Structures are given as structure tokens and as C-alpha cells.
Amino acid sequence: MxxxxxxxGIEVEGLVREFKNGPRAVDGIDLEVAQGEIYGFLGPxxxxxxxxxxMLTTLLPPTAGTARVGGFDVVAxxxxxxxxxxxxxxxxxxxxxxxxxxxxxxxxxxxxxxKRERETRGNxxxxxxxxxxxxxxxxxxxxxxxxxxxxLALALAHQPRILFLDEPTxxxxxxxxxxxxxxxxxxxxxxxxxxxxxxxxxxxxDALANRVGIIDHGHLVAEGTPAELKAEIGRPTVEAVPRSxxxxxxxxxxxxxxGERAGSSPRGVSVxxxxxxxxxxxxxxxxxxxxxxxxxxxxxAPSLDDVFLAKTGRSLEGSDEEEAADSETGETEAVGAA
Amino acid sequence: xxxxxxxxxxxxxxxxxxxxxxxxxxIVPAIVFPLxxxxxxxxxxxxxxNLPGFPTDSYLTFILxxxxxxxxxxxxxxxxxxxxxxxxxxxxxxxxxxxxxxAALLSGLLAGSLVLGIVQAVVYLSVGLIAxxxxxAGAGGAIVLVVLSVTxxxxxxxxxxxxxxxxxxxxxxxxxxxxxxxxxxxSAMALxxxxxxxDWFHAIASVNPxxxxxxxxxxxxxxxxxxxxxxxxxxxxxxxxxxxxxxxxSALKTRLVRT
Numbered sequence: 001m002x003x004x005x006x007x008x009g010i011e012v013e014g015l016v017r018e019f020k021n022g023p024r025a026v027d028g029i030d031l032e033v034a035q036g037e038i039y040g041f042l043g044p045x046x047x048x049x050x051x052x053x054x055m056l057t058t059l060l061p062p063t064a065g066t067a068r069v070g071g072f073d074v075v076a077x078x079x080x081x082x083x084x085x086x087x088x089x090x091x092x093x094x095x096x097x098x099x100x101x102x103x104x105x106x107x108x109x110x111x112x113x114x115k116r117e118r119e120t121r122g123n124x125x126x127x128x129x130x131x132x133x134x135x136x137x138x139x140x141x142x143x144x145x146x147x148x149x150x151x152l153a154l155a156l157a158h159q160p161r162i163l164f165l166d167e168p169t170x171x172x173x174x175x176x177x178x179x180x181x182x183x184x185x186x187x188x189x190x191x192x193x194x195x196x197x198x199x200x201x202x203x204x205x206d207a208l209a210n211r212v213g214i215i216d217h218g219h220l221v222a223e224g225t226p227a228e229l230k231a232e233i234g235r236p237t238v239e240a241v242p243r244s245x246x247x248x249x250x251x252x253x254x255x256x257x258x259g260e261r262a263g264s265s266p267r268g269v270s271v272x273x274x275x276x277x278x279x280x281x282x283x284x285x286x287x288x289x290x291x292x293x294x295x296x297x298x299x300x301a302p303s304l305d306d307v308f309l310a311k312t313g314r315s316l317e318g319s320d321e322e323e324a325a326d327s328e329t330g331e332t333e334a335v336g337a338a
Numbered sequence: 339x340x341x342x343x344x345x346x347x348x349x350x351x352x353x354x355x356x357x358x359x360x361x362x363x364x365i366v367p368a369i370v371f372p373l374x375x376x377x378x379x380x381x382x383x384x385x386x387x388n389l390p391g392f393p394t395d396s397y398l399t400f401i402l403x404x405x406x407x408x409x410x411x412x413x414x415x416x417x418x419x420x421x422x423x424x425x426x427x428x429x430x431x432x433x434x435x436x437x438x439x440x441a442a443l444l445s446g447l448l449a450g451s452l453v454l455g456i457v458q459a460v461v462y463l464s465v466g467l468i469a470x471x472x473x474x475a476g477a478g479g480a481i482v483l484v485v486l487s488v489t490x491x492x493x494x495x496x497x498x499x500x501x502x503x504x505x506x507x508x509x510x511x512x513x514x515x516x517x518x519x520x521x522x523x524x525s526a527m528a529l530x531x532x533x534x535x536x537d538w539f540h541a542i543a544s545v546n547p548x549x550x551x552x553x554x555x556x557x558x559x560x561x562x563x564x565x566x567x568x569x570x571x572x573x574x575x576x577x578x579x580x581x582x583x584x585x586x587x588s589a590l591k592t593r594l595v596r597t
Contacts, residue, residue, distance in 0.1 A: 059431055061595060082435055093428030097360045098353065109349045110436035112342060138360075154432070 040209030145176025350446020418498025455491030496582025
């Protein structure tokens with residue numbers, strides 16, 4: 001174990017979680033997160049993200065493997081792990097009949113803070129997440145964004161060194177999402193909190209995470225900084241849409257001379273440019289030479305979705321439906337078990 | 339009991355009471371429905387007092403024991419559905435991530451039942467007395483009656499907690515309600531045990547603990563201070579509470595698989 005993971009990081013080796021009559025929701029994951037780092041755990045529904053978080057937060061025992069969080073073993077030292085971490089799990093788990101302030105009081109009290117400290121800490125956190133104005137309103141009347149912000153505040157009640165956020169912005173509007181990103185970035189940057197963030201949003205991982213791990217079917221298929229992962233893929237993609245639907249096959253043949261096919265819109269054709277973006281002019285000339293009229297032409301820089309596609313053969317965007325069946329036997333079962 | 343455990347129980351009790359008081363839909367039926375049945379039974383079955391050996395000439399006094407048990411049955415539903423909701427929404431996981439002890443969680447959750455039990459008992463007794471029922475044990479008996487009623491309510495509440503932890507769904511807990519009502523109907527609810535002449539009914543009512551809970555309450559209303567019956571009533575309530583709490587603790591360990 002490194003000094004960094006010992007103090008406030010996460011170290012995972014060969015972590016496995018198997019469910020009765022189901023697949024291995026998590027199948028031998030190794031990863032390391034340094035103190036103060038934001039680690040984005042990216043994958044579609046049912047990939048094993050939430051099951052991993054449940055194991056790392058001590059709410060689900062692993063079937064095999066080891067994990068140390070903040071220097072403590074998640075199996076043998078559960079209470080110490082829980083004292084070190086804060087967690088906002090999937091779906092803001094709040095009591096609609098209690099107010100925001102009552103939630104804060106309960107959370108701080110259960111963590112053993114003294115009476116005066118509870119009030120101070122609760123008010124400070126409600127202020128920080130922008131909920132001071134709604135502190136005395138019942139949570140049942142909060143918007144989705146407000147609930148998520150309160151969830152984050154509750155996770156921070158006892159000043160944890162490590163924060164687990166399980167899809168914290170799912171279902172939020174852009175404004176609420178951006179506000180949450182800013183707060184998470186501030187926590188890591190200014191307070192040195194280690195953040196383990198699961199998401200199915202590529203832009204979230206791209207914008208927030210220092211490093212990203214991509215999980216698919218319980219396996220970690222790629223890991224690195226967003227820039228490193230994109231650099232691995234390297235080549236940009238050009239997508240063209242013919243003006244006439246009948247020209248699509250001919251367009252595919254022409255573009256095929258410039259690189260391998262990539263995922264595209266139903267009417268378009270995409271290829272990964274082997275020679276990089278400088279080939280764009282050649283592409284246009286080749287289509288023009290074959291008299292193929294272009295309705296739309298776009299050059300895409302490599303994205304994390306391209307990384308996911310390259311590593312799994314599928315696109316992350318839109319892979320949720322395909323994964324829905326997996327989630328019923330995997331992650332859903334995990335939450336139920338917990 | 340350590341101060342941290344006391345603090346945890348206090349916090350969860352506070353939440354449980356707030357939740358109960360903020361859900362009129364829990365409180366109103368638990369009070370109104372038993373009173374409605376009281377009115378129907380007291381009016382419709384009053385001629386039962388003409389049966390030889392009937393212990394009182396006021397059927398209202400006799401049947402007044404029933405709302406206390408019916409109210410306790412609502413406690414199964416209320417405590418169970420509250421906890422089931424916590425499981426379904428993930429709130430239990432939030433609590434599991436704190437240093438919360440299982441005993442504090444269960445005890446705290448029963449506080450709502452306790453408060454509701456006090457309100458129910460006071461209302462049933464007051465309405466009954468205003469309507470003309472007797473209380474042979476006097477003012478002291480009223481206090482013991484409320485304590486006994488609350489003990490029964492809390493004891494039944496532990497069964498609701500167990501059901502919620504075992505099945506994890508509010509619907510499953512609500513499904514228990516008719517089952518418990520069968521227990522009530524197969525007891526000495528409408529007639530004294532001695533006057534239940536149908537053999538099979540008498541046999542079932544004789545082994546049904548609800549019969550003895552009713553008789554303990556009736557002893558205060560009709561006879562005064564019958565210590566044997568009171569001891570049996572309190573003993574059965576305590577036994578139900580201990581069994582329920584033990585089962586709930588075990589189910590909590592299974593439900594909360596935190597390491």
C-alpha cells in the first residue's frame with residue numbers, strides 16, 4: 001500500500017461480488033485512488049459500479065478480494081471505514097417528512113457530534129450547498145437538485161476524508177449538475193477529500209475526474225486520466241451525412257478508404273481517420289470526385305465514448321437498454337441485499 | 339446504557355415521533371376505526387348482557403376493551419410500513435453508514451408507536467367513559483389501563499418491525515393486517531370465554547393470547563383489581579414484545595449486512 005492510499009485513499013485488489021443465481025456483478029477489480037484525487041468510475045447501468053461502491057462502503061461483503069479504504073480493511077474494519085467515509089448513494093435517501101435541518105441534526109448526532117457542534121456544522125453545510133433558505137422546509141417538497149445537494153451535505157456531516165458519490169447527478173438539470181460538480185471539485189481541491197464518483201455521463205467523468213476507470217460487465221476495461229485514455233484512441237472521427245439517402249452506400253465505400261468504420265447516426269457514415277484530422281480535406285475532395293453531395297460533415301475529437309467503444313466494442317451512449325437485464329440480476333439485487 | 343446509545347435512541351425516537359405526528363393518515367384511522375366499531379358493537383350486541391353469566395350489564399363496558407387491541411394492531415402497520423419505507427428508499431443504508439447500533443434503531447422506531455399508543459388509549463378510554471362505560475378500578479385503574487394498552491401497542495409494533503426487516507416492503511407489512519384481525523375475531527372479543535359454547539371456537543379462543551389481553555383490560559373495567567388477570571395480560575404483552583424484538587434484531591442483522 002502506498003503512503004497516499006494509507007492516509008486517505010482507496011486500494012482494491014481482485015474484488016469480486018457474486019450473487020445467487022446471477023452473474024458476477026464485480027469480477028476481479030484492481031484499482032488505486034490517491035488521497036485528494038477524484039476518481040471517475042464510468043460504465044453503463046448494470047456494469048457493477050454501484051455494487052463496487054456498496055462493497056467499498058462496507059454495505060455489502062465482497063465474495064473475494066480485498067479492499068482498503070483510508071487504510072482500513074472493508075471486511076475486518078467496517079466501523080473504522082464508515083467513520084472515515086461519507087457516501088451519497090444512488091437515489092437521494094431522504095425522509096420526505098423531515099426538514100433539511102432535521103436531517104442534518106439526525107446525521108450529525110448519529111455521528112456523535114456534540115450539541116453545539118451539530119448546529120454549527122449543520123448550518124455551515126446547509127449554507128455551503130445553498131439550502132439555508134429551505135432548511136426548515138420538509139424534504140418532500142424539495143426538487144431533485146435540492147435533494148441531491150442535501151444528500152451531499154449529509155455525506156459531509158462528519159468531515160470524511162473519502163467521499164463516495166454514486167451517480168450523484170443522474171436526473172438533474174444542467175444548472176444543478178454544474179453546481180454539484182463545482183462543489184465536488186472544491187472538496188477535492190481545497191479540502192483534500194478523496195472522491196470516488198460513479199457516473200454514466202461521459203462529460204461528468206471528463207469534467208471532474210483526475211482519473212477514470214471504465215467498468216463493463218464487472219471488469220475494469222480501461223484506466224487512466226481522460227487525456228491518456230483519449231490519446232490511446234488517438235484518431236479523430238469524421239461523420240458525413242449524404243444529401244441523398246441512395247448515396248449512403250457509395251459514401252461508405254469512399255470513407256472506408258480513410259479508416260475503419262465507427263458508430264454514427266442512422267443516416268450518416270463515420271470512420272476513424274487513420275491519418276488524423278489533416279485528412280479531412282482529402283475526404284471532402286474524394287466525396288466531391290465521386291459526385292456525392294454532402295448534407296452534413298463533422299469532425300469529432302476522440303471522446304471517452306470512443307474509448308469505451310474501443311475497449312468494449314459498444315458505445316456507452318445508449319448501451320443502458322442492453323444492460324438493463326444485467327442490472328436486475330446485479331446491482332438491483334445488491335441494493336436489496338444491503 | 340452508554341450515553342452514545344442513549345443519544346442514538348433519543349434521536350431516532352425524536353424522528354419516529356415527528357414522523358407519526360406528521361402523518362395524520364396514520365393517526366386518524368388508528369383512532370377513528372376502532373371507535374366506529376365500538377359504536378357498532380355496543381349498539382348491536384347489547385342484548386348479549388342478558389345471557390346468564392355475562393359479567394356486566396353494560397355491553398359498552400365489556401366491548402370497550404376491543405378498541406385497545408384494534409389500536410395496537412394499527413401499530414403493527416405503522417411501525418412496519420415506516421421501517422419498510424426506510425428500506426425501500428435507502429434511508430436505512432444511510433443510517434447503516436453511521437455508527438448507529440441495531441438496538442438504537444429498533445428502540446427508536448418504536449417511540450412513534452409508543453406516542454400513538456398513549457394518544458389512542460387516552461382517547462378510547464375518554465370516549466368510552468363519556469359514552470357511559472364503567473371503570474371499576476377507578477383513577478388508578480385508568481393509569482394502569484393506559485400503561486397496559488401502550489405495552490401491548492409497543493409489543494405489537496415489534497412484529498411490524500420484524501415484518502418490515504424480513505420482507506423489506508410496505509405492502510408485505512400491510513398484508514399482515516387481515517391476519518392479525520383474524521386473531522382478534524377468533525378471541526373472546528364479543529363474548530366472555532365461558533360463554534363461547536361452540537367447541538372449536540372456544541378451543542381456539544382459549545389458546546389465543548389476544549383473549550387474555552382483552553381479559554386483562556376488562557378486569558380493570560368490569561371487576562376492579564384482578565391481579566392474576568393483569569399479570570397474565572402484562573406477561574403476554576411482554577412476551578410478544580421480547581419475541582418480536584428478538585426476531586426483529588435477527589432480521590436486522592440479515593438485512594444490514596454491513597461488515
